Amino acid sequence: MPVDNLSLTRRGEPHQQVVKQAIHWLLSLRNNSANARLRQQCEVWRAEHHEHELAWQRVQSLQAELSSNLRAVPGAQVAFNTLENSAQGLGRRQALKLLSGALLIGSVAWLGKDAVGWQQWTADFATATGERRGFQRAAAADQTDSRRGHRDVRRDRRRISV
Amino acid sequence: MTMRLIIICDVRAVASMSSPEFAVQALYSSHHGWLNTWLRARLGNAADAADLAQDTFVRLLHRTERLELKAPRAFLRTIARGLVIDHWRREEIERAYLETIAHLPESETPSVEARALVLELLESIARMLEGLKPKVRQAFLLAQCEGITHKHIAEQMGLSLRSVERYVADALYHCYVLRYET
Numbered sequence: 001m002p003v004d005n006l007s008l009t010r011r012g013e014p015h016q017q018v019v020k021q022a023i024h025w026l027l028s029l030r031n032n033s034a035n036a037r038l039r040q041q042c043e044v045w046r047a048e049h050h051e052h053e054l055a056w057q058r059v060q061s062l063q064a065e066l067s068s069n070l071r072a073v074p075g076a077q078v079a080f081n082t083l084e085n086s087a088q089g090l091g092r093r094q095a096l097k098l099l100s101g102a103l104l105i106g107s108v109a110w111l112g113k114d115a116v117g118w119q120q121w122t123a124d125f126a127t128a129t130g131e132r133r134g135f136q137r138a139a140a141a142d143q144t145d146s147r148r149g150h151r152d153v154r155r156d157r158r159r160i161s162v
Numbered sequence: 163m164t165m166r167l168i169i170i171c172d173v174r175a176v177a178s179m180s181s182p183e184f185a186v187q188a189l190y191s192s193h194h195g196w197l198n199t200w201l202r203a204r205l206g207n208a209a210d211a212a213d214l215a216q217d218t219f220v221r222l223l224h225r226t227e228r229l230e231l232k233a234p235r236a237f238l239r240t241i242a243r244g245l246v247i248d249h250w251r252r253e254e255i256e257r258a259y260l261e262t263i264a265h266l267p268e269s270e271t272p273s274v275e276a277r278a279l280v281l282e283l284l285e286s287i288a289r290m291l292e293g294l295k296p297k298v299r300q301a302f303l304l305a306q307c308e309g310i311t312h313k314h315i316a317e318q319m320g321l322s323l324r325s326v327e328r329y330v331a332d333a334l335y336h337c338y339v340l341r342y343e344t
Binding site: 024059063070078085088089090094 | 276300304
């Protein structure tokens with residue numbers, strides 16, 4: 001059945017679901033090329049609606065084009081290896097260089113975070129975040145306690161920080 | 163090249179001050195230096211950066227719609243980013259291709275002319291497959307290039323047959339959308 005592309009385009013593109021069905025038919029037939037019944041069922045589906053036929057024609061020609069282009073590359077596995085290898089290389093470059101702005105901001109934040117860590121290392125009281133409140137309360141307690149004379153600071157800290 | 167572009171813009175600007183060319187000229191004079199620096203930071207190479215900066219403005223000259231831009235640098239960056247990716251893709255394909263054929267016996271390596279055609283072919287396929295997840299791309303390429311059955315691909319990739327079928331179908335749909343719906 002010849003397809004009049006122009007008139008069909010005016011009526012609208014094949015629906016996404018129809019395109020996916022056409023792809024499903026194509027791949028099923030590819031895997032079961034000897035199955036005459038499947039072939040016949042596919043023909044019935046194509047004849048059901050002009051939209052089915054258009055989607056089928058397009059999917060088939062796309063598949064034929066891709067496969068003939070790939071097989072036009074001489075050498076066993078050359079096309080596969082080149083495309084895989086270059087896609088990985090391109091992915092790496094995009095991640096590294098196009099995101100360099102984001103990476104820069106990220107690394108400044110990371111360095112900033114690290115600086116805080118360094119301050120903690122050099123501080124008299126090296127505590128984790130959760131512990132800091134306990135220290136502040138202990139300090140506050142020390143101040144109130146100082147009014148009543150001297151006390152064992154360490155004991156107060158243990159009492160106040162839960 | 164730089165001089166020629168400016169002259170073209172000037173001549174056309176005289177004919178119609180509100181023409182797209184005039185808008186491109188205005189963009190060129192205020193942002194060319196900035197774009198060049200932006201590209202050089204990405205490409206790490208002054209000559210490539212100058213070429214792609216030029217290409218970016220040439221692209222603009224070919225556009226037919228009016229350029230009324232609120233954020234001209236964001237707009238230029240979008241075009242330039244696409245060109246940078248095209249440039250890198252070409253480089254990566256050439257590198258990967260030469261690496262692959264380096265292992266072939268000399269009798270099987272194509273001539274320089276044949277190479278140029280093959281690279282063009284590979285580039286067009288790579289552009290079509292861009293954006294696919296690595297496993298989807300791999301399964302699809304194995305099915306297409308080597309004509310291996312889905313069952314065999316599933317075994318080779320350590321996936322279920324169902325996943326391979328879905329991947330190949332997804333990849334073909336991705337190509338369909340690129341070809342017919344954009």
